[in-house]
Amino acid sequence: MAAANLPKRIIKETERLMADPAPGISAQSHDDNLRYFDVIITGPDQSPFEGGIFKLELFLPEEYPMAPPKVRFLTKIYHPNIDKLGRICLDILKDKWSPALQIRTVLLSIQALLSCPNPDDPLANDVAQHWKENENHAIETAREWTGKYASSD
């Protein structure tokens, strides 16, 4: 049912993600809803999220690619731009979306966001505050959370 009017582009992207996955990123669409993806991003090296395995969900709205995909962290993460509901503050997921972007680039951007948190444009205010006041301690907390919630079991 869902596949009947699924745009070619989505099928293409799905196949591409399977055939040629970006390093540290895997995305798999649900069988019963091809617009809904289970995503796993591994924490980038030399970041407080290193070694973590973060689950995300990604949904392609009807207007995609004219509208951005909806992405959200399912794994808890201590990050100034990700709130406790897992919502992500990333410009390309909002006003800076462009139809030339795709699932792969979005996920790579999220991975990059993990490498460089931006406390000046916060979504989780308390975390951002913590980050600004005592970055080392905040990074320590993030590392702790990574071990606690995003470890590989």
Added chain:
Amino acid sequence: MDNSITDPLDWPAEFAAMREIDSHLRCPICKEFLRAAMMLQCYHNFCSECIRRHLDKESTCPACRVATSTSQLRRNVSLDEVSQNFVDCRSQLLKAVKGSVDSSKVKTQQLPTTTETMDYNVAIQQKKRRRVSTRISTRSTRSGQEYHTAATDDDIDDEDFVINSQESSKPINNNGKGVDRQKTAGPVLRSRAGAGGASNHSTGEMESQDSVTSEPPAPSLLTNGQPAESFKHNLVQCPVCAVGVPEPYTNTHLDKFCFQGKKDPAYTISYDLISTQAPDVIRLYERQGTTTSDVSGATPASLQQSKSSNAFDALSGFNGRSAQTSSSFQSKFEMPVSPKKPALEMPSELAFDFITRLPKVTYSVLNDKQLRKRLQELGLSTQGDRQLLQKRHAEYVTIYNANCDSSRPQPVTQLKKSLAAWEQAYEKDLQSKDAQRRAQGTFQRQQQELAQQQQQSASEINISSSQPSSQSSSQPSSQPSSQPSASNSSAPVQSHVNNSLVAVAASRAHLSAHAYKHKDEYDELIADIRRRQMAEKERARVEEEKKQKEKEPLTVV
């Protein structure tokens, strides 16, 4: 274009350059090969339809975000040609490339000299011959002259691959000459392999064979196909629009079509005629003593004829392409050619329809009546509510203007068909959204219930968190190591919490029974619920920790 899904990764890894070419000929928005390529001021290219759709919403380049607008769109004609020709020959090229990779692999394994590739070439040639012969069999109802038409068609269409096409036609004109065929067919394939930078063949051999191929075709081959051959030489460039026009048509072209717009149906007519009816027209032309009116009079008739007797060839004719770039690598044998189909009906309808693009409309300044009038002027339905009218108009303007940019434009009837298809999809979508919205209503209600239950369970957790053990027992999986005091759990509280969790689970199951059709919302909802549960637990845990910390210093001190 066919329905199969193509991707740059279809090309073997050895041909990285082909992957690059493939991906650069695609629209960044729809990831298909460019259709009616349009360039913005920032030099980024998109399908006309895609970029128009995007610019309706936002006025930035999708690739670099530079501010732009529809008025800055320019046709990128040569890129469009490259893209279309690439699409035409892609499947064959891919076959050849893959074949050459395979054969070169075999070659390196088994170490024969050139026999492998020879065999491959023979196979390819045989395929081609088969294709040609099937084509000829479709013409069996027509006169014996058809053989020459087949041969000379190829000569005209495949100028860049003259040898290739002649090779394929050779078995028809004089059967045999197998050795020649092998020799000359080789370089075509191999030079393609070489383009990918991974050719395993010796370049010396290639060059020498290339020189064979670049020799002018032997005259003996062409003597039989004389009428069309002379026709080919009569192709002249229009001094005004620089399009290739058969000589007898120059005046017709100048009088009737050249000045009337960028889309030049005259040219298309002439090309359809070249590919289908060339000898007939020439004969007609010679017999009737060549006034332009005669020729133009003959045009619809021969088109009609081509419709009825030889539709396949007419379809695969080169509609709206310049003579200089008409190298299709014999695609006409294979391409399903759906986009080209309407070209047959084009002349009468297109001559005036596609001169100007439709202006964008600011719908907010139009009242319903004016909007209906606009739709009526375009010959569109005026049924439906205001929103549908607007969307219908906007969609039609988009596809109409995109069609204007196309070098293979479709007739208005076709556009209306695709508009109807769009409308069906749109209505379906609307209905499903309606259903979703209704379902969402029930969702919200259920969600509220669920939230209440959760609050209950959360408050229970909060209550129980006064006892250090209960909280860890309620979520043993999420925090395996957090609480040292987990061992002495109090059973009643735990069961209580578990009960409420069971209730949540039950209502969740209830939900899923209702909601299996609306997976997205359901999943989102469940995720939300899980998250909230986690948050509650987390809060409980934090409080727990606080309390412990308060206790701990005491005990330590």
